[in-house]
Every structure is written in C-alpha cells, then in structure tokens.
Amino acid sequence: MMNYELESNDMDQELKIELGKQGIFVTTIEDLYNWGRRSSVWPMQFGLACCAIEMIATTMARYDLARFGAEVFRPSPRQADLMIVSGTVTKKMAPQVVRLYNQMAEPRYVIAMGACAISGGPFKQGYNVLKGIDRYIPVDVHIPGCPPRPEALIQAFITLQEKIDGQHLTGPDRPRYLDANAQGEFPVPERGEHDLEPTSNQGVWPVQIQGLRD
Amino acid sequence: MTSSPYFSLAVLFVAALGFGLAPLGLAWLWARAFSPPKPNPIKNAIYECGLVSKGDAWVQFRSAYYLYGIIFLIFDVEAVFLLPFAVAFTGLGAAACAAMLVFVLLLVEGLAWAWAKGVLTWV
Ligand code: SF4
Numbered sequence: 001m002m003n004y005e006l007e008s009n010d011m012d013q014e015l016k017i018e019l020g021k022q023g024i025f026v027t028t029i030e031d032l033y034n035w036g037r038r039s040s041v042w043p044m045q046f047g048l049a050c051c052a053i054e055m056i057a058t059t060m061a062r063y064d065l066a067r068f069g070a071e072v073f074r075p076s077p078r079q080a081d082l083m084i085v086s087g088t089v090t091k092k093m094a095p096q097v098v099r100l101y102n103q104m105a106e107p108r109y110v111i112a113m114g115a116c117a118i119s120g121g122p123f124k125q126g127y128n129v130l131k132g133i134d135r136y137i138p139v140d141v142h143i144p145g146c147p148p149r150p151e152a153l154i155q156a157f158i159t160l161q162e163k164i165d166g167q168h169l170t171g172p173d174r175p176r177y178l179d180a181n182a183q184g185e186f187p188v189p190e191r192g193e194h195d196l197e198p199t200s201n202q203g204v205w206p207v208q209i210q211g212l213r214d
Numbered sequence: 215m216t217s218s219p220y221f222s223l224a225v226l227f228v229a230a231l232g233f234g235l236a237p238l239g240l241a242w243l244w245a246r247a248f249s250p251p252k253p254n255p256i257k258n259a260i261y262e263c264g265l266v267s268k269g270d271a272w273v274q275f276r277s278a279y280y281l282y283g284i285i286f287l288i289f290d291v292e293a294v295f296l297l298p299f300a301v302a303f304t305g306l307g308a309a310a311c312a313a314m315l316v317f318v319l320l321l322v323e324g325l326a327w328a329w330a331k332g333v334l335t336w337v
Contacts, residue, residue, distance in 0.1 A: 033248075076261060077261065078261065095264075096263070096264030096265060097264065099256060099259075099264050099265075099266075100264045102254070102256040102257050103256065103257055103259070103261055103264075106249065106252060169248055177249070177250075177252070178248060178249070178250070179250070180250035180252075184252025184253075184254060184257070185252070185254040185256060185257070188256060
C-alpha cells in the first residue's frame with residue numbers, strides 16, 4: 001500500500017486532470033487526508049490583546065471564517081488544531097501560551113497574528129513583553145499588521161490550508177507530528193529573576209538573545 | 215441452519231457489529247501507521263486554562279445544593295399561585311385572603327423549619 005501510495009503521489013498532475021475530464025476522479029490517501037484536515041481546522045478560543053477583536057470579527061457573519069471550516073472555536077486545547085496567537089504575549093502570559101500549545105493534540109498549527117505576536121510590536125522595547133511567540137513554539141504562518149485586518153487573518157488561514165495540503169504522510173520531509181522521533185514537547189519557560197528562563201527554546205529559535213530588550 | 219427463523223437476525227447482527235467495529239479498526243490502524251503518540255508530562259497534565267493545576271481533578275463536590283434547589287422550587291411554585299391571586303385580589307372576599315395567608319404561612323413555616331435545621335448554612 002505504501003509503495004503504491006508513493007507512486008500515485010508522483011502521478012503527474014496532467015494525467016489527473018486528463019482523467020478528470022473523462023469523468024474519472026483519482027485521488028490518494030494523502031490528498032484525502034489533507035483535504036479532511038485542512039477543511040476542519042478548529043482554532044482554540046483565546047485572545048491576548050487588541051488583535052483578538054479582529055479575530056472575533058473574522059469569525060462573525062461579515063467575514064465568516066466558517067466558509068473555511070474553522071468556525072468552531074474550542075474552549076479546550078484537547079479539541080483544537082490551531083492556535084491563533086492574537087495579541088501581545090507578555091512574559092507573564094508566555095508560559096501559559098506555551099503550556100496550552102503543549103496540551104493541544106497533534107497535529108497542531110500556530111498562526112502568529114499581528115506585530116505583537118511576531119516580534120513584540122509596538123511594545124518591543126518593553127521589559128515585560130515577549131518579542132515574538134516563535135521563540136518558544138514553532139509558528140506556521142506570521143501575519144504582520146497592527147492589527148491585521150480580518151482579510152489578513154483569512155489569508156493567513158488559507159496559507160495554512162495550502163501548507164497542510166502540501167504535507168506528505170511519509171518520507172523524510174513529512175511534518176514533525178508524523179515523525180515518531182521528532183520533538184513533541186516544547187519546554188514551558190518559567191519566570192526568572194529578570195526574564196523568562198530559558199529566554200528561548202533553542203530548538204525553534206537558534207538566535208542568541210543577549211539582553212532584556214533583545 | 216438457514217431454515218432457522220433467527221438466521222437473518224444473526225446475519226444482521228454480524229453486519230451491524232461490523233458496521234460499528236470497522237471504522238474503529240480502521241482508525242486504530244491509521245493511528246498505528248500515521249499518528250505516533252507523543253505523550254509528555256505537560257501534555258497529559260490536567261487542563262487548567264494554561265496554568266499548572268493544583269491538586270487532583272477527581273475531587274468530591276458536596277451535593278447539598280439540592281436542598282437549596284428544593285426550597286427554591288417550593289417558593290417558585292408559590293409565586294405561580296400568588297400571581298393570579300394578586301391579579302384577582304380586588305374581587306376576592308376575606309375567606310380567599312385568609313386561605314392564601316394560610317398557604318403562605320405554611321410555606322414560611324417550612325422555611326423556618328429548614329432554617330432551624332441548619333439547611334441554609336453552607337458547609
Ligand atoms: S499587533 Fe497591534 S493590534 Fe495586535 S495586539 Fe499588538 S498592539 Fe494590539
């Protein structure tokens with residue numbers, strides 16, 4: 001089955017389209033799986049700051065995230081697939097965010113929404129603001145903006161769906177969660193005397209961090 | 215055996231069982247092949263809005279609330295009786311008024327009794 005699947009993955013797109021014209025629908029387990037997953041990405045229900053208001057607006061009737069299968073915001077990380085980090089991550093909040101990410105079931109995805117979640121945004125110079133959530137957890141899509149408009153969040157979501165579509169079930173380039181040996185735990189930082197300890201997760205953020213304002 | 219009147223039932227039973235078990239089996243196979251479990255202490259911890267939970271999730275709650283519930287219900291039903299009484303109040307005689315007073319006092323007595331028994335004290 002495995003070999004067959006790999007082969008059919010390589011089946012060129014043209015043949016697929018040609019068969020489609022003849023009324024024959026061909027697919028692979030991988031395509032079906034990815035289609036199912038990308039069409040039901042349930043975000044986790046939490047917001048951190050002003051960006052969350054835009055996130056809420058995205059789910060409401062005007063922008064209607066439900067069109068993409070993501071209207072079900074889950075109040076528990078156990079049922080959520082997507083973490084939208086919408087807003088300023090303070091150093092007090094960062095451990096909670098990382099812990100929630102850890103408690104989500106695989107496969108899990110992260111969208112860093114807004115300048116704050118990416119880099120600290122307008123508060124980058126603040127001693128109490130984490131300069132980007134990607135210091136602790138792997139982020140799939142970054143959306144700049146302060147705040148990003150709902151359209152931007154939808155675009156980030158579609159980008160994530162494209163990413164899911166391109167993931168392989170097997171092979172060396174399969175995503176982390178399909179790899180039994182890949183890291184599944186992302187250490188939760190603790191509040192130290194001056195800063196979070198550790199200041200970053202070297203596994204996802206290899207850059208050295210010098211000072212508090214770095 | 216095929217002549218047994220229960221034969222078709224048995225076939226249906228097996229089919230129904232397969233209908234239920236096959237998706238479970240497929241899901242199990244899929245999980246074996248493609249979703250390596252990655253448990254770790256943080257992931258398996260009790261979910262508490264992102265904070266570290268204190269103590270166990272399997273705690274006992276007092277069930278004494280049902281007493282409040284019952285007492286509330288009695289007075290709720292009393293209000294249902296009082297409302298039409300109040301609406302028709304001007305057209306009623308002294309007898310009706312006395313009957314209503316007795317009714318209310320009976321309930322108040324019940325409340326006083328529950329109060330004296332210490333039901334209203336939350337422990
Ligand atoms: S990026 Fe701007 S809008 Fe979003 S949380 Fe930060 S300050 Fe607020």
